[in-house]
Amino acid sequence: MLFINFRVGDGQDKAAWLDAALSGVLGPDQVFRSSGPSMSGTNTRRSCGTR
Numbered sequence: 001m002l003f004i005n006f007r008v009g010d011g012q013d014k015a016a017w018l019d020a021a022l023s024g025v026l027g028p029d030q031v032f033r034s035s036g037p038s039m040s041g042t043n044t045r046r047s048c049g050t051r
Contacts, residue, residue, distance in 0.1 A: 001030050001031075001032070002022055002026060002030060002031050002032070003032050003033075003034070004018055004019055004022075004031065004032065004033045004034065005033075005034040006033070006034060006035075008035060012035070015033050015035075016033075019031055019033050
């Protein structure tokens with residue numbers, strides 16, 4: 001699992017590119033962006049397998 005964190009305003013395009021590239025390698029359920037739509041309502045502890 002990979003979490004991509006970036007500053008809003010100067011990294012969105014690079015984060016989106018990185019997300020797409022790594023999702024193709026790792027799978028779309030393994031890559032998350034800090035401001036991405038996949039994070040809304042996500043229990044990240046559960047997703048990461050931590051308690």
